Amino acid sequence: xxxxxxxxxxxxxxxxxxxxxxxxxxxxxxxxxxxxxxxxxxxxxxxxxxxxxxxxxxxxxxxxxxxxxxxxxxxxxxxxxxxxxxxxxxxxxxxxxxxxxxxxxxxxxxxxxxxxxxxxxxxxxxxxxxxxxxxxxxxxxxxxxxxxxxxxxxxxxxxxxxxxxxxxxxxx
Numbered sequence: 439x440x441x442x443x444x445x446x447x448x449x450x451x452x453x454x455x456x457x458x459x460x461x462x463x464x465x466x467x468x469x470x471x472x473x474x475x476x477x478x479x480x481x482x483x484x485x486x487x488x489x490x491x492x493x494x495x496x497x498x499x500x501x502x503x504x505x506x507x508x509x510x511x512x513x514x515x516x517x518x519x520x521x522x523x524x525x526x527x528x529x530x531x532x533x534x535x536x537x538x539x540x541x542x543x544x545x546x547x548x549x550x551x552x553x554x555x556x557x558x559x560x561x562x563x564x565x566x567x568x569x570x571x572x573x574x575x576x577x578x579x580x581x582x583x584x585x586x587x588x589x590x591x592x593x594x595x596x597x598x599x600x601x602x603x604x605x606x607x608x609x610x
Contacts (some may be wrong), residue, residue: 441467441471441558444471445470445475446472446576446597447471447472447503448472448475449474449475449476449503449511450465450468450474450475450476450477450507451477451511451535451546452476452482452486452530453476453477453479453516453532453533453534453535453546453547453548453549454475454479454482454516454519454520454530454532454533454548454549455478455479455481455482455485455520455522455530455532456519456520456522456549457522459549460485460486460522460592460605461495461548463586464538465486465489465491466489469489469490469491472489473485473491473492474491475491475492475493475495475505476491476493476494476495477494477497477503477511477513478494478496478497478499479493479496479497479513479530479531479532479533480496480497480530480531481496481498481520481529481530481531482483482520482530482531483496483520484530485530485540487560493527496532496547497513497531497533498513499513499514499515499531500512500513500514500515500531500562501509508539508540509535509537509538509539509548509582510537510538510539511535511537511538512535512536513533513534513535513540514530514533514534514535514536514545514555514559515534515546515549515555515558515559515602516531516532516533516534516549516555516587517550517551517552517553517555518532518533518545518548518551519533519548519582519585520532520583526551526602528588529547530547532548532549533547534547534548534550535545535548536563536566537606540555542567543564543565543566543567543568544566544568544569544570545566545568545569545570545599545601546570547558547569547570547571547572547595548572548584549582549585550572550575550585550586550587551585551586551587551591552583552587552591552592552595552596553557556595556598556599557598557599559599560598560599564600565599565600565601565602566600566601567594567602568600568601568604569582569596569599571587571592571595571596572586572587572592573586573587573589573592574587576588
């Protein structure tokens with residue numbers, strides 16, 4: 439979607455600090471245009487702090503934030519890693535989000551390999567109404583399996599979550 443056609447944006451959710459998920463130029467433009475609340479994984483305020491967002495909240499796994507009376511967002515675990523350079527690997531968290539509004543739940547998985555965390559999320563929240571599951575660069579499997587799901591693993595994750603709907607997102 440063209441940037442100028444975006445609707446008003448009140449909240450931005452960042453799953454982790456890899457360059458394909460945390461783009462400084464895009465975040466600057468979002469701040470200038472919308473001035474949204476920015477939710478980031480614990481440890482990533484150091485990256486986004488200099489951008490001048492009016493409010494940045496760092497979240498640890500299972501931390502929730504009531505954004506309004508109708509909206510609560512919880513940062514949930516994923517199986518991945520963080521790094522923006524050679525010497526900062528795993529110095530911040532990574533994860534997904536469970537978004538709750540009016541008794542409905544939407545799960546956004548960020549980037550993740552397949553693991554038991556999908557069942558853990560279902561145990562805490564029940565099955566989400568919608569699950570947006572990541573299918574990333576998954577080949578070669580010997581190297582990528584711990585951090586990115588392939589299509590078959592995304593189906594397993596969908597079943598583990600018990601989600602009513604599934605949308606597969608591909609990270610390029």
